[in-house]
Amino acid sequence: MPLFWRVFLMNAAVLIAATALLLLGPVTVSTPVLLTEAAVLAVGLAVLLVANAALLRFGLAPLSRLARTMATIDLLRPGPRPSAKGHGEIAELVRAFNSMLDRLEAERAASTGRALSAQEAERRRVAQELHDEVGQTLTAVLLELKGVADRAPGPVREELRQVQETTRTGLDEIRRIARRLRPGVLEELGLVSALKALAGEFSGPVLTVRHRLDPKLPSLDREAELVLYRVAQESLTNTVRHARARHADIELRRVATGVLLAVRDDGRGTGGAPEGAGIRGMRERALLIGAALAIGPGPDGGTEVCLTVPVPQGSP
Template sequence: MPLFWRIFLLNAVVLTAATALLLGPVTVSTPVLLTEAAVLTAGLAAMLIANGVLLRVGLGPLQRLTRAMTTTDLLRPGARPAVAGQGEIAELITTFNAMLDRLEAERALSAARALSAQEAERHRIAQELHDEVGQTLTAVLLELKRVADHAPPALREDLHQVQETTRAGLDEIRRIARRLRPGVLEELGLASALKALTNEFTGPALTVRHHIDADLPLLSRDTELVLYRVAQEGLTNAVRHAGADRVDLTLTHTSAGVELSVSDDGDGIHGAPEGAGISGMRERALLIGAGLSLGPGPERGTEVRLVVPTPHESD
C-alpha cells in the first residue's frame, strides 16, 4: 500500500475512533471535569504516538536513502543503500541504486577515455621534447664546443660554463620526457621501471628504498601503467608535501592479488582534503578494478596502498 494511503487510513481510523467515543461513552462537560480531561489527554497522546510510530517506520528508509545520497562518492563505488520499506519507497531506493550503477559505469567509461587521451598527449609531448627540443639543445652543445675550441682563453671559460648550463637543461628535458612517457616500462617491464623510478627520486635529502617480488603474475599493459603512475604520484606527493626523509616502495604478490605500497616517514595527512593527484589515482584504480587506500603509514607519515586483484585471486 502506498505511504500516502497508509498514513491517511491510520489517521482516519484514529479520528473515527475518537469521534465514536465522543458520541458514545465519552462526554465533555462544561466546565471540563478532571476525569474527562485525563481521557482526552490520553486519547491525544495515543493518536500522536500512533502517528509517530507509523511515520518513523514508514519514513525510516527515506532517511537512510538521504544519508546515502549525501555520502555517495563515485570514486569509491559499490556502496548501495539496502532496499527497505514498501510501495514507492522501495521503488525509489531501487531506482536510486540503478542510477548509481549507471553513473558509475558512465564515469568509468569517461575516465578511461580521458586517461587514454592524457596518456596519448603525454606520449606526444615527450616525443616532441625528445625530438625537437632535445635535438636543438644537442646541436647548441656541439656548436658551443666548436666555438669554445677556437675562442680566446679569456672567453673559453665562460663558454664552458654556458655548455654546462645547456647540458643541465638537456638532462632536465630528458628527465621530464621520461616521466611523461616511461619508455623503460614498455621496454624492460614494470619491475625495472619501478626501480628506475625510485633511483630517479633518490637524492641527498631523500632516500627511496624498493622491494619488488620476483614472482609477480603476468599483468596487462593497462595494469602495469596504472601501477607505475600510482607509484609515480605517491613518490611525487612524498617529495612535495610530506617532508619525508625516507620512502619505501613495495610491490608484492599476495593472496589478494598484486599489492603496491608507497609509504613515507613524513608529516602525515592530518585530515587534509584530497587533491587532484589523489583523485587521479582513484580514477586510475577504478579502470582496472583495483582498490586504493590512503592512510597512516606503518610507523608514521602516509601510506598509499593499491591492491590489484588478479584473475586467479578474483575467482
C-alpha cells in the same frame, strides 16, 4: 502499501472506532465535560498521536538513512549502497537512488577513461617532440660549441666549456622530463624494471628511495601496469614536494586479492590537509581499473599510499 494510504487508513480506523464508541457505546460528552469523559478523550487522542508517531517514525526511517547517504556520498570513494528497506514508494526511491549511483559511476568511469587516455596520448606526443625536436637541437648545439671551443683561444675556450656544461645539464633535464611523461622502460622492460628506475630517479641527496619488488607477480594488462606506475610516480612526487622525508619505500607484492603497491615515507604526513589534484587523479585511475586506493598515516609515521589491483582468480 504506500505511506499515504497507511497513515490515512490508520487515522480513519481510530476515528471510526471513536465515532462508534460515541454512537453505540455508553460513552457520552456532557456539558460541562466530566472528568471521566475528559480522561477518555485524552486517552483516545494520545493513542491516535502515538500510533501516528510510530507509523511515521518507522515508515520514514529509510528516508533518513537515504538522506545521510546522499550527504556523504563520494563518487571517488565508492561505498555500500543503502538497502532498499521499507514499503511502497520509499523502497522504490531507494532503488532509484542506487540505480542513479550506478549510472553516475559508470559514466564517470567512462569519461575518466577517455580523459586519461587522451592525457597519456598527449604525454607521449610531448615526450616524443622533446626527444626528437628539442633534444636533437640541443645535441647539435653541443657539437657546435665543442667545435668552436676547440678553435677558440684559452680564455674564450673556458667560457665556452661552461656554456657546454649548462647546455648539457638542460639536455639531461629535458630527457628526464621526457622519461617521466612517457615511461619507455615500462613498455620495454615491464613494471618491476620501471619501478626500479623510478626509485633511482627520485633518489638523491635529500631523499633515499628503497624498493622491495616481487618479480613473481600475476599477469597484468597494460592499463593496470600504467596505473600502478603512475600512482607510484605521483606518490613519490608528493613525497618530494610536501613530506620533507628522508626515506621512502616502494613495495610491490602479490596478495590474496591481487597485487599490492605500497609507497611509504617518514615525512610529516598529510596533517589533515585537503586532497589535491594529484590524489584525486590517483583515485580516478584506481577506479578506472576497479582497484582500491587507501591513503593515510604509515605504521611508523609519515604517509602510506596503498593500491590494491584485483586480478582474476587463477591468473598465472
